[in-house]
Amino acid sequence: MEHKALWALKFLNFDPHETQSKRRSKLLEVEEMRLRAYDSSRSYKEKLKPKWSGPFVIKHVYPNGAVELENPNDDGQQQSWVVNSQRLKHYLGGEVKQFSMVMMFVDP
Known part of the structure; x- marks a missing residue:
């Protein structure tokens, strides 16, 4: 061997x-x-790393699960972009302006 x-x-x-x-x-x-x-x-x-953080306004929700977010800048310009809705988190900090909509229904 x-x-x-x-x-x-x-x-x-x-x-x-x-x-x-x-x-x-x-x-x-x-x-x-x-x-x-x-x-x-x-x-x-x-x-x-995400380049955006903070409370945003949801401008439009698409049927495929995408969401268009809107961020009003200090200089008055509106900035918006589309993201996957699963990437969003609830905002739990500080005061956030509450938006409400009132709809009046009328009998035809």
Whole structure:
């Protein structure tokens, strides 16, 4: 058995020092890739942070579950955008202006 193992090592030109250095270089490459992936995921998370927060007025609700939000700016301009309704949360802080609508029904 030893003879066959020795023959296989010679046939494959096995050098333990060369194999060890190759393994070290591969481990360093893997560690470098892991660090790059960590850095890129961190920067990607920064890009994904929501750029809007606060109470908004719902302008329109679409049948597919999307909601158009409206944010009146201080300079009087109306800013609106469409988001998935599942991404919305109830606003639980501070005073919010309450809007109400009164409808008068008349008999025809």
